[in-house]
Amino acid sequence: xxxxxxxxxxxxxxxxxxxxxxxxxxxxxxxxxxxxxxxxxxxxxxxxxxxxxxxxxxxxxxxxxxxxxxxxxxxxxxxxxxxxxxxxxxxxxxxxxxxxxxxxxxxxxxxxxxxxxxxxxxxxxxxxxxxxxxxxxxxxxxxxxxxxxxxxxxxxxxxxxxxxxxxxxxxxxxxxxxxxxxxxxxxxxxxxxxxxxxxxxxxxxxxxxxxxxxxxxxxxxxxxxxxxxxxxxxxxxxxxxxxxxxxxxxxxxxxxxxxxxxxxxxxxxxxxxxxxxxxxxxxxxxxxxxxxxxxxxxxxxxxxxxxxxxxxxxxxxxxxxxxxxxxxxxxxxxxxxxxxxxxxxxxxxxxxxxxxxxxxxxxxxxxxxxxxxxxxxxxxxxxxxxxxxxxxxxxxxxxxxxxxxxxxxxxxxxxxxxxxxxxxxxxxxxxxxxxxxxxxxxxxxxxxxxxxxxxxxxxxxxxxxxxxxxxxxxxxxxxxxxxxxxxxxxxxxxxxxxxxxxx
Amino acid sequence: xxxxxxxxxxxxxxxxxxxxxxxxxxxxxxxxxxxxxxxxxxxxxxxxxxxxxxxxxxxxxxxxxxxxxxxxxxxxxxxxxxxxxxxxxxxxxxxxxxxxxxxxxxxxxxxxxxxxxxxxxxxxxxxxxxxxxxxxxxxxxxxxxxxxxxxxxxxxxxxxxxxxxxxxxxxxxxxxxxxxxxxxxxxxxxxxxxxxxxxxxxxxxxxxxxxxxxxxxxxxxxxxxxxxxxxxxxxxxxxxxxxxxxxxxxxxxxxxxxxxxxxxxxxxxxxxxxxxxxxxxxxxxxxxxxxxxxxxxxxxxxxxxxxxxxxxxxxxxxxxxxxxxxxxxxxxxxxxxxxxxxxxxxxxxxxxxxxxxxxxxxxxxxxxxxxxxxxxxxxxxxxxxxxxxxxxxxxxxxxxxxxxxxxxxxxxxxxxxxxxxxxxxxxxxxxxxxxxxxxxxxxxxxxxxxxxxxxxxxxxxx
Numbered sequence: 001x002x003x004x005x006x007x008x009x010x011x012x013x014x015x016x017x018x019x020x021x022x023x024x025x026x027x028x029x030x031x032x033x034x035x036x037x038x039x040x041x042x043x044x045x046x047x048x049x050x051x052x053x054x055x056x057x058x059x060x061x062x063x064x065x066x067x068x069x070x071x072x073x074x075x076x077x078x079x080x081x082x083x084x085x086x087x088x089x090x091x092x093x094x095x096x097x098x099x100x101x102x103x104x105x106x107x108x109x110x111x112x113x114x115x116x117x118x119x120x121x122x123x124x125x126x127x128x129x130x131x132x133x134x135x136x137x138x139x140x141x142x143x144x145x146x147x148x149x150x151x152x153x154x155x156x157x158x159x160x161x162x163x164x165x166x167x168x169x170x171x172x173x174x175x176x177x178x179x180x181x182x183x184x185x186x187x188x189x190x191x192x193x194x195x196x197x198x199x200x201x202x203x204x205x206x207x208x209x210x211x212x213x214x215x216x217x218x219x220x221x222x223x224x225x226x227x228x229x230x231x232x233x234x235x236x237x238x239x240x241x242x243x244x245x246x247x248x249x250x251x252x253x254x255x256x257x258x259x260x261x262x263x264x265x266x267x268x269x270x271x272x273x274x275x276x277x278x279x280x281x282x283x284x285x286x287x288x289x290x291x292x293x294x295x296x297x298x299x300x301x302x303x304x305x306x307x308x309x310x311x312x313x314x315x316x317x318x319x320x321x322x323x324x325x326x327x328x329x330x331x332x333x334x335x336x337x338x339x340x341x342x343x344x345x346x347x348x349x350x351x352x353x354x355x356x357x358x359x360x361x362x363x364x365x366x367x368x369x370x371x372x373x374x375x376x377x378x379x380x381x382x383x384x385x386x387x388x389x390x391x392x393x394x395x396x397x398x399x400x401x402x403x404x405x406x407x408x409x410x411x412x413x414x415x416x417x418x419x420x421x422x423x424x425x426x427x428x429x430x431x432x433x434x435x436x437x438x439x440x441x442x443x444x445x446x447x448x449x450x451x452x453x454x455x456x457x458x459x460x461x462x463x464x465x466x467x468x469x470x471x472x473x474x475x476x477x478x479x480x481x482x483x484x485x486x487x488x489x490x491x492x493x494x495x496x497x498x499x500x501x502x503x
Numbered sequence: 504x505x506x507x508x509x510x511x512x513x514x515x516x517x518x519x520x521x522x523x524x525x526x527x528x529x530x531x532x533x534x535x536x537x538x539x540x541x542x543x544x545x546x547x548x549x550x551x552x553x554x555x556x557x558x559x560x561x562x563x564x565x566x567x568x569x570x571x572x573x574x575x576x577x578x579x580x581x582x583x584x585x586x587x588x589x590x591x592x593x594x595x596x597x598x599x600x601x602x603x604x605x606x607x608x609x610x611x612x613x614x615x616x617x618x619x620x621x622x623x624x625x626x627x628x629x630x631x632x633x634x635x636x637x638x639x640x641x642x643x644x645x646x647x648x649x650x651x652x653x654x655x656x657x658x659x660x661x662x663x664x665x666x667x668x669x670x671x672x673x674x675x676x677x678x679x680x681x682x683x684x685x686x687x688x689x690x691x692x693x694x695x696x697x698x699x700x701x702x703x704x705x706x707x708x709x710x711x712x713x714x715x716x717x718x719x720x721x722x723x724x725x726x727x728x729x730x731x732x733x734x735x736x737x738x739x740x741x742x743x744x745x746x747x748x749x750x751x752x753x754x755x756x757x758x759x760x761x762x763x764x765x766x767x768x769x770x771x772x773x774x775x776x777x778x779x780x781x782x783x784x785x786x787x788x789x790x791x792x793x794x795x796x797x798x799x800x801x802x803x804x805x806x807x808x809x810x811x812x813x814x815x816x817x818x819x820x821x822x823x824x825x826x827x828x829x830x831x832x833x834x835x836x837x838x839x840x841x842x843x844x845x846x847x848x849x850x851x852x853x854x855x856x857x858x859x860x861x862x863x864x865x866x867x868x869x870x871x872x873x874x875x876x877x878x879x880x881x882x883x884x885x886x887x888x889x890x891x892x893x894x895x896x897x898x899x900x901x902x903x904x905x906x907x908x909x910x911x912x913x914x915x916x917x918x919x920x921x922x923x924x925x926x927x928x929x930x931x932x933x934x935x936x937x938x939x940x941x942x943x944x945x946x947x948x949x950x951x952x953x954x955x956x957x958x959x960x961x962x963x964x965x
Contacts, residue, residue, distance in 0.1 A: 118629035136632055137644045159571035161650025163632060163642075379515050379720075385659035386554040386722060388637050390513070393550065393724070401630070404637035404656070411654045420654060421571040450511045451547065451671075451726050 004290075006297050009283060010227045012050060020282050023049070028273040037242040038271055044237075046277030047284075048230050050223040053213040054241070056086055057270035059206050060252065063261045070205035074262060075252035076196040076430060078354035080441065082131030083212030084109040085356060086251050086266075088244040090219035094499045095235030099492060100222030103306040106244055108485055109218055110356040111337055111443050114400045121401075128213050130200045132429070135403045138164030141192040141427040163403050164425030164434045167194045193428040195255075202252055206267045213274070222301050222492075227278065232291040234497030239273070249349025256431025296495025298502075302334065307484040310343065313361075316473030324482060325462040332455035332489040335394045336369070338444040338465065339483040350440055351432035359480065360384075360442030362409040362417035362472035369446055370464040371456070376446065380468065384408040387444055394445035402441055409439040417472025455489045509726040512544065516721045526555075526686060529713035530564060533686045537721040541603060541679035543736035544725040548667030551723040553684070555716045557591055557640055558655035559583065559693060562709025570649035573705075574696060582696045583706035585714070586793035587631070587648030588904075590641025591658045592618035593793050594714065596687040600666050603679035606961040608954065609666045609748040615687055616945040617749060619793040620778045620906045621663060649696070665747030665949070674725070675736045676956050677744070682721065689713035691785065691792045698790065706788040744954045747773060749947045755782060756798065756930065756942040763928045763944075769965050771918030771951035775818070775926065776908035781807050782941040796903045800937035807940065810903075815931040818909050821924030826911050918951055 008015050024046060030038040042048060060074040061067060068074045078085045084106050091101040102108060116125055118134045125131065142157035153160060202209050217223045220239070230237060243266065244250045251264050280287075290296065307326060314320040326336070342348055342359040349355050366380035367387065381387050388407055392399040405412060405423030412422045422435045448456040465484070491503040518526075519538045525531030535553075539546070560567055561581065569581035576582070586593045598614040601607045611617060623643075626635060631643030640658045642648045661667075662682070674680070692714055695706035706712040728736065754763050756779065781799055784790035784807075799807040817824060907930075911919040926948070932939070955962040 118633055119627075134629065134633065136629070137642070137647050153575040159650065160574045161571060161642075161644075161646040161648070163647065377513055377515065383554045383556070383657045383659060383718060383720065385637050385657040386552060386720065389552050389554070389659045399634055401634045402637070403633050404651075407637055408657075411651055411656045413654075421650070423650065447724075448511060450509045451545075452509070456510060 004295065004297050006226070006299060007287065007290075009280060009287060010047065010229055010297070010299075012225050012227065019280050022279045022281075024277045024279065026275050026277065028275045030268075030271060031238075033266075033268045033271060035243065035246075035266060037240065039241070040239045040273050042228075042230055042237045042239070042275065043277070044230055044233070046231055046279050048216075048223075048228040048237075049276035049278055050215070050217040050225070050227060052216050052273060052275045054216065054219065054239075054273050055211050055213050055270060056083060057206060057209055057211040057267040058086065058202065058251065058264045059209050059267065060202055060204055060254075060262050060264055062259065063263055065263075068204040068258075068262065070203065071208050072204050073196075073201045073255060074204055074258050075202035075254055075264065076200060077130040077202070077212075078106075078110075078249065078253060078352070078356050079132040079429070080113065080353045081106050081110045081356040082113070082125065082129035084113075084129060084214050084218060085354065086212075086244055087214070087219065087241055088250075089242040091240050092220045092222055093236070093238045093240060094233065097501075099499060099501060100220050100301070100303060102219060102221055102304055104483065104485075105219060106250075106356055107339060107341070107483060108304065108306075108337075110441075111339070111358075111485070112218070112395070114402050114441065114443065115395050115398045117401055126197075127199075130210070130212055132165060132196065132200075134166065135163045135406070135424075136166050138162055138167065138425040138427060139192075140425060143192075159421045162421075162423055162425040163405055164427050165194055165429060167192065167427060193431065195430055202264075206270070209267075211270050216273070221304050222299075224302065226299060226301065229287065229291065229494065230277070231284065232288050232497060233494065233499060235499065247347055249347065249354035253349070253352060253354055253430070291494055292496055296493055299492045299494060301490055301492065302487050303490045305331075305486045305488060307486065309482045309484075311480055311482060313475050313478045313480065314471045316471050316476040318471050320469055320471055322467045322469075322482075324465045324484070326465060326484060326486060327462040328458055328486055328488065329460035329462075330457070332457050333463075334447075334449040334453070334455035334487045334489055336446045336448070336463075336465070336487070337391075337394060337485040338367075338446075339481075339485070340442065341481040341483060342440075342478065343481045344478040351436045352429050352434070353437060353440060357440040358443045359478075360408050360439035361469050362413050362439070362475050363470050364408065364410060365467045365469040367444060368466050368468075370466070371448075372459050372461050376448075380466075384410055390447070391443060391445035393447040400443075405438055406441045407439070408442060412438050413472070417474055419474070455487075508729040509545075509732070512725045512727045514539075514723055514725055518719050518721070524719075525715050525717050526719060527713060527715040528686055528688050530715055535684040535686070535716075535719055537680075537682040538603060539674065539680040539682070539721070539723075541675055541677075543675045543733040544727050546672040546674050546680075547724045547726070548669070548672050549661065551667050551721065552638075552659045552661060553719065553721055554657065554659040555719040556655050557594075557658050557714065557716055559585065559652045559712060559714050561705070561712050562707075564713070567654065568649070568652050568705075568712075570646075570696075571653050574646055574649055575700065577702060579696065579700065579703050580705050580708075582649065582700070582703050583693050583712045583788070584645070584649035584652040584696075585641070585692055585694075586619070586791050587641040587643050587645055588623045589615060589618045589793050590635075590639035590648070591660050592622065592639070592663075593692050594686050594716070595684050596691075597683075597685040598662060598664060599681075599683040599685075600664060601681045601683070602677055602961060603681055604961070606678070606963060608677070608680075608746075608952070608963060609664050611664060611749045611947075612751045613753065613945050614663075614751075615691070615793060616778060616780075616795075617751065617776075617947050618663060619795050620776055620904075620947075623904050624906070645696075645699075665749070666952075669746040670744070671726070673736065673739075673742070673744075676739060676742050677954070678959075678961065686716075688786055690788050693788065694791045695788055711788060740956065740958050742956045744956070746952055746954075747949055748952055749949050752946040752948070754944040754946065756944055757939065759932045759934045759939055761928075761930045761932075763930075763946075764925045765927075765946070767921050767926045767948045767950075768923075769918075769948055769950035770920050770922050771965070772911055772921045772926075773916070773918045773949045773951065774908060774910040775946065775948050776906055777928075777944055777946040778906050779942050779944055782943045785943055794903075795905050797905045798932055798939065798942050800934060800939065809937070811932045811934055811937070811939075813907075813930070814933045815929065816907055817927075817929040819927035819929070820919065820921060822927065826909055826919070921948075
């Protein structure tokens with residue numbers, strides 16, 4: 001350990017004073033590419049900007065390889081994940097050793113995406129990475145006959161006050177039928193349906209398909225907040241990508257009317273990294289001297305460790321207690337994110353959002369974490385809003401931007417957990433009711449780090465995460481895959497042109 | 504003391520006066536008290552949350568609202584709900600923070616009216632619908648909030664008091680905390696849908712709809728120091744803590760040239776904000792008591808729907824114009840119905856540090872509303888309160904977010920001394936021959952307080 005922290009040049013913060021700088025953007029093509037994955041080897045030059053992007057494109061084919069038609073809309077991205085759903089795993093190797101790894105890239109980034117503001121999603125993330133997950137005040141898809149109250153309801157039938165993706169708000173049947181205000185629309189129920197934006201539709205021919213870009217820092221936790229000094233690393237620095245499974249709900253969703261099953265194919269010419277290499281002519285010599293001859297720098301970073309457990313929910317009416325052991329002895333744990341993916345049935349996917357979900361229990365749950373025989377919470381957390389508030393604290397206090405109807409079932413069910421008026425609109429997206437998304441984004445988070453960002457060192461005793469729930473009949477016997485994303489603190493050292501993980 | 508060795512703790516407390524667990528002005532206790540023990544830990548006040556389950560029911564207590572179908576019904580029976588902009592905050596009439604020994608650090612009366620001004624100017628409609636709704640219980644739009652009230656729902660709100668929102672709190676030094684929440688009346692919190700549907704009367708049946716809060720908890724995160732650190736905290740009996748808080752005042756506007764002189768008596772006054780509502784809208788099931796409108800006069804049908812132009816607004820200190828040496832004149836821009844950037848700037852400047860135009864009303868207008876309609880083959884702008892021919896319901900949620908105020912000191916953040924010199928306000932309206940009905944003016948003074956702790960004695964100085 002050098003004991004020297006990273007200089008400003010290698011962090012993503014603002015520099016203290018203006019420095020002479022140049023940026024060289026290079027197109028980096030993979031050194032190997034297949035329909036299972038690809039590998040990029042970075043050039044030994046400059047400082048790699050963590051905001052460099054990986055570009056990807058794929059098309060849809062029928063299962064037997066026959067084209068579905070060059071311009072046929074046959075696939076769209078899982079709406080809460082976007083193009084990150086195409087990648088299952090990404091890892092960074094330096095000198096052949098794996099420095100940083102992220103399993104379940106799509107699942108983890110679905111959680112991360114919940115933290116983006118809606119304005120950022122709309123203006124930046126959706127054009128760049130696709131997806132469609134901003135919910136606004138919406139209406140049911142049914143229309144009612146013209147009357148005085150139909151004017152008040154804008155012509156839509158009950159339920160009123162539901163939420164859904166942005167669509168037309170002006171589908172009003174004429175109040176004064178046959179009157180003078182002929183400019184008022186008179187839509188049909190089918191016209192109330194929404195569709196994926198034209199520029200995001202995935203079709204049968206590469207020429208008609210969009211390309212999407214994801215940031216390297218979204219793939220590699222090591223690169224979050226770090227500018228990698230490639231010029232001072234004498235080993236091969238490589239990014240390895242494994243594509244996600246080619247099954248419905250993993251890479252794409254199919255709109256209704258599409259003959260399933262369909263397969264997808266990545267475009268090799270369109271798979272590349274737009275790598276930004278930064279140069280500071282006045283400072284790089286000194287930086288190289290520090291790294292090569294004076295002990296180098298310590299790089300603190302977060303590593304994401306993943307654990308999976310599968311459970312079957314008990315019978316309706318039963319009380320069920322679940323316990324999971326999380327063995328991370330000796331590590332400094334900063335936070336734990338808990339996903340409850342609905343895997344009831346083979347390759348279960350949920351319309352529009354695919355496999356990227358964390359399904360809430362209809363009657364809620366209590367949660368508790370036990371570390372070294374001590375309860376983390378003085379009382380188990382029961383209140384679903386409080387659970388969300390705790391999840392809000394995990395990513396540096398950045399709150400989750402998610403409507404309550406997608407977070408929990410509470411406002412959409414009766415006391416026994418059966419459906420009441422669902423809070424999400426039944427208006428359709430690509431032919432599927434949006435109501436299927438109620439309670440599908442219940443990602444719990446537990447923050448362990450203190451106010452100074454230091455994680456909690458856990459002993460060799462496993463942490464025990466437990467949940468207690470009263471099972472609703474509608475949850476009876478379902479299977480859930482619990483996935484734990486455990487954020488731990490690590491330190492690497494860059495010195496003499498070599499990178500070593502030292503903790 | 505090094506803080507790197509501290510550990511995060513998440514502390515949850517039941518209410519001290521739990522009773523049968525129900526808090527309400529009708530069917531339970533109307534005051535919630537939390538006692539946070541004196542202990543050598545540092546509380547992150549910003550993380551403090553009051554959580555619970557909120558339920559609205561009709562006067563019998565047995566029937567929940569059914570806004571999802573009744574909201575536009577011609578003869579509705581179950582259409583009542585709460586304010587969408589402040590949500591559960593509208594239930595808090597008074598917020599008091601004391602030490603466990605009885606020293607009062609902060610009291611904000613009419614806290615709910617304060618949040619009616621504070622909250623919508625921070626968040627856009629997108630934020631209300633995607634995140635705020637799970638904590639606040641309000642979704643901005645009336646129709647969406649009404650739907651939410653159809654079922655009991657969980658909430659989790661922060662307390663917007665500078666004592667908690669400022670620097671971390673040494674729970675040992677402040678001698679523990681007692682938080683007292685006095686609940687507002689149900690006819691203040693709940694309103695029926697009369698504003699857009701004259702047939703709506705259901706909130707008043709059977710003695711009036713009421714709300715109840717259950718499963719109430721106070722939770723917060725705390726930093727727990729090492730043994731050495733705790734020992735040092737236990738021994739420390741001296742210190743100074745500085746924080747901002749609000750003092751509240753109430754006044755009634757009875758004339759078109761209204762003059763107020765208030766002895767606010769605060770030494771470091773940071774800003775003043777105020778909002779207005781027709782007095783008979785407050786604690787009235789027919790109206791949303793959290794509305795922050797301009798002064799209104801009656802229309803031809805006798806309803807308070809006509810906005811009155813604010814001709815002149817002047818702030819004084821001891822009779823001298825201060826901090827502005829001019830009147831905020833928005834007569835012309837209001838008359839034209841166009842953006843009033845200057846008045847808006849002054850108003851927002853009082854509320855927060857930077858002016859961001861993405862506040863609630865603007866965003867609602869931008870995102871969703873359609874102020875135009877077709878009449879006789881022509882596209883014309885609708886009258887503001889025209890109900891019948893409006894093709895867009897959402898326009899109705901554009902009820903005003905009107906706040907008057909000023910900021911005294913944005914540079915040193917040390918404030919202006921109003922001790923011994925009263926704060927004056929002159930509000931002049933052009934009633935255009937109409938009669939002014941009484942309007943309630945809620946005024947909040949944000950100021951700095953300092954607590955001196957000396958050998959166990961607590962001295963609060965403003």
